[in-house]
Amino acid sequence: MSVLIPALLIVGALTVLNLLLTLGVVKRLREHTELLAVPGGPGGAPAAVEVGTEIGTFSAETVDGERLTDADLGDDTVVAFFSPTCAPCKAKLPKFVEYAAGLPTGPAGALAVVVGEPEESSAFVSRLSAVARTVQESRGGELAEAFQARAFPTVLRVGRPADRLAVTANRVALTPAARARVAA
Structure with a gap:
């Protein structure tokens, strides 16, 4: 019985640590998903020129x-x-x-x-x-x-x-x- 309580405390601490790390990974994945969803990537520039875009003089x-x-x-x-x-x-x-x-x-x-x-x-x-x-x-x-x-x-x-x-x-x-x- 004396070993059971410390073992449960260690398992509980590891579970809490695992939960915190998992939440951190999920947050990071959401950030990356948002970056990838922006056309052209992190800079925000469109990957393709839109149809109808007027061409400037050159x-x-x-x-x-x-x-x-x-x-x-x-x-x-x-x-x-x-x-x-x-x-x-x-x-x-x-x-x-x-x-x-x-x-x-x-x-x-x-x-x-x-x-x-x-x-x-x-x-x-x-x-x-x-x-x-x-x-x-x-x-x-x-x-x-x-x-x-x-x-x-x-x-x-x-x-x-x-x-x-x-x-x-x-x-x-x-x-x-x-x-x-x-x-x-």
């Missing part, structure tokens, strides 16, 4: 020396933002290159923006410049700001539904069937 120079402004983008232009430091960008790059190469409008129907330092962006730029008008810019560049692109890769379709350049699709399927729908 003026940039392509890697080929062509001056490019928001007025130069027509209906159904596909705009893609890539970063050479992002693994999903490396996976999506070949699909975008194949898609853009098959556009009936040629390079005029696609704009590729490579966000990063010039030395690390060169491989992306060389692949993209053959099939799309390509701009290389540093983080926080004019095009990324005008399009409100915060995540990479971002592939958008833009048009002029109300005489103002706006996003008409924020999830562009990079397949031949999707390209055929654009051409029709």
